[in-house]
Amino acid sequence: MKVALIGVGQAGGKVTERLTRFDANMGFEAVQGALAVNSAKPDLESLEFADTELIGADRVNGHGVGGDNELGTEIMQSDIEQVLGALDGRVTSSAEAIFVVAGLGGGTGSGGAPVLVHHLQRVYDVPVYALGVLPGRNEGSLYQANAGRSLKTLLREADATLLIDNDAWHEQGESVEGAFETINEKIARRVGLLFASGEAVEGVGESVVDSSEVINTLRSGGVATLGYASAIAAEDSAENINTVMTVARQALLTGTSLPEATTADSALLVVAGESERIPRKGFEKARRWLEDETGSMQVRGGDFPLDSDRLGALVLLGGAERSDRIQAFMERAREAKRAQERDETDPVEQFADDRLENLF
Numbered sequence: 001m002k003v004a005l006i007g008v009g010q011a012g013g014k015v016t017e018r019l020t021r022f023d024a025n026m027g028f029e030a031v032q033g034a035l036a037v038n039s040a041k042p043d044l045e046s047l048e049f050a051d052t053e054l055i056g057a058d059r060v061n062g063h064g065v066g067g068d069n070e071l072g073t074e075i076m077q078s079d080i081e082q083v084l085g086a087l088d089g090r091v092t093s094s095a096e097a098i099f100v101v102a103g104l105g106g107g108t109g110s111g112g113a114p115v116l117v118h119h120l121q122r123v124y125d126v127p128v129y130a131l132g133v134l135p136g137r138n139e140g141s142l143y144q145a146n147a148g149r150s151l152k153t154l155l156r157e158a159d160a161t162l163l164i165d166n167d168a169w170h171e172q173g174e175s176v177e178g179a180f181e182t183i184n185e186k187i188a189r190r191v192g193l194l195f196a197s198g199e200a201v202e203g204v205g206e207s208v209v210d211s212s213e214v215i216n217t218l219r220s221g222g223v224a225t226l227g228y229a230s231a232i233a234a235e236d237s238a239e240n241i242n243t244v245m246t247v248a249r250q251a252l253l254t255g256t257s258l259p260e261a262t263t264a265d266s267a268l269l270v271v272a273g274e275s276e277r278i279p280r281k282g283f284e285k286a287r288r289w290l291e292d293e294t295g296s297m298q299v300r301g302g303d304f305p306l307d308s309d310r311l312g313a314l315v316l317l318g319g320a321e322r323s324d325r326i327q328a329f330m331e332r333a334r335e336a337k338r339a340q341e342r343d344e345t346d347p348v349e350q351f352a353d354d355r356l357e358n359l360f
Contacts, residue, residue, distance in 0.1 A: 001195045001211035004091040004098045007036040007050060008116060009072070009109025010043045010064075011133055012102035014180075018188035019101075019195075020049040028196035033090030037083055037116070039075055039108045040064030053086040055079040055112075065107035069146045072111025073359050080119050096211045097127045100158070102150075105135030105143030110150035114359055117157040127215060129224075130158040131191065133183075134329060136166040141336035148333020153359045160218035160318060162191070163225060164257040165325065190228045190257070194314055197270045197304040209270050209302035217300060220265040220319035223326060227256035230272075230312035237279040240311060244271055244282035245289065247313040252293060256315070258325050264294045265319025269301035273311040278303050290315065 007016030013036035020034040034050040041062035044052040054062060056075035065071040076083070091098060100117050102109030113130060120128045132154060135143035154161045166179075169186045197209045218224055229250035233240050248269060252262060269287050271278050283301065291299045294317065304314075320326075 001030055001197070001214055002032050002094045002096045003030060003195055004032055004087075004095045005034040005050070006087070006098065006100050006116065007034070008076075008100060008102040008113045009038055009106050010040065010103065011106060012036070012100075012109045012113065013038055013043055013047055013050065013052075015131070015133065015184055015187055016101050017047045017050045018184045019192055022188040022192040023195065024049060026192065026196065028192070030192070030195035032092055032095050033087075035086055035090055037086075037112070038064070039072070051086070051090065053083060055083065065111070067107045067142055067146070069107050069111030069150060069359065072108040073115055074111075075108070076112035076115040077360070080115065083116060084119065084123060091124060095126055097129060097215065098124060099129050099131050101131045103133045103135070104147035104150040104154075105133075105139055106146065110146040111359060114150060114153040114157050117154065121157065127159040127218070129218065130154045130161040131164070132161055133164045133187075134166060137332070139166070141339050144333045144336035145340055148330055148337065149359050151330075151333075155222060155321070156358070160221050160224045162257070163223055163326075165259060165329075168257055168259050187257075190226055190314065193228070193272060193304070193312070194226060194270070194316060197272070197302075197314065207302040209268070209300075209304060213268055213300045213302065214316065217266045217268040217298075217316050217318045222265075222319045223258070223261070223321035223323070225256050225258035225261045225317045225320050225323075227251035227315040227317075228312065229255040230310045233273055233277045233309060233311040235277065237277050240277055241279045241282035241285065243311055244279060244286050244313065247311060248286035248290065248315065251313040251315040252290065258320065258323060260325040261317060261320040261323035262293055263320065263322055264296050264317035266298035267291075267294050267296050267300070267318070268314075268316040269299065270304050270314040270316075271301075271311060272304040272306045272314065273308055275303065275305045277311060286313070
């Protein structure tokens with residue numbers, strides 16, 4: 001799947017950098033162009049694989065917006081022509097989709113990403129998706145409220161929004177900096193494999209996934225989630241039937257980017273590994289299990305030939321916004337917003353409206 005990546009804000013830029021580097025190191029050539037956009041100049045200076053664009057220089061002088069996502073929205077709106085101009089030559093005719101990548105808790109990313117998605121939809125004919133990173137439960141009320149408003153607006157603007165919950169891939173006992181490094185690396189590997197799954201680089205699979213399978217899985221819109229798991233494979237494919245079932249189950253039930261999201265409108269199962277090790281019977285068995293588990297009759301699938309002694313399973317869910325995890329997050333975001341309003345408004349007025357308004 002040929003994609004163009006646009007990272008917005010600090011987290012968006014870092015994830016875009018990791019994804020682009022992973023794709024280059026693996027030789028997949030799925031990422032056709034990558035641009036990182038930010039209002040904080042220091043965050044752009046450390047990036048090597050993604051091109052960079054500084055916005056809001058006349059407003060914040062390269063110092064960022066300090067978590068103010070309304071200011072992030074204003075800056076992106078005022079500098080949108082500059083950003084679209086920077087995309088010339090990076091969103092090429094070969095691009096089959098555009099992904100706008102952002103951490104939804106900060107200022108520039110959460111405020112700017114929905115604006116950028118809105119304008120990209122007007123300019124380009126290919127699907128425009130968002131890849132959003134949700135803040136963890138312990139990241140503070142400002143980040144929760146920012147993410148709630150940003151997510152609500154992204155779901156309206158993007159063709160689909162692939163969500164990564166910071167709590168999902170956080171290793172116990174890690175420092176904050178170490179946790180973000182781990183999460184970014186896991187995002188790069190999982191999403192990078194999804195992009196590349198239609199770009200067979202090692203042999204020819206029996207039923208190779210192509211970009212249309214990914215696009216059709218995301219066609220229902222709303223929230224998407226991605227799961228992954230792998231295990232050592234035997235050389236004889238007949239011995240790997242249970243292995244394929246195990247990694248498919250782990251990918252959905254314990255390895256997903258949005259824990260507890262198992263009900264979906266559509267799903268895609270990709271089994272990666274050496275072609276001769278992938279059992280067709282095991283794949284079909286796993287695909288039927290995925291239909292039962294997600295309650296979807298639209299379960300696509302195929303294999304991804306890859307030189308490895310392991311078998312991996314990628315599970316992409318489309319239309320997964322009914323999950324308990326999303327409902328719990330949005331309630332945290334509403335409570336964070338109410339807490340902010342209690343600090344800022346008249347005590348009587350705080351009860352007038354507890355909804356999360358759109359950013360623009």
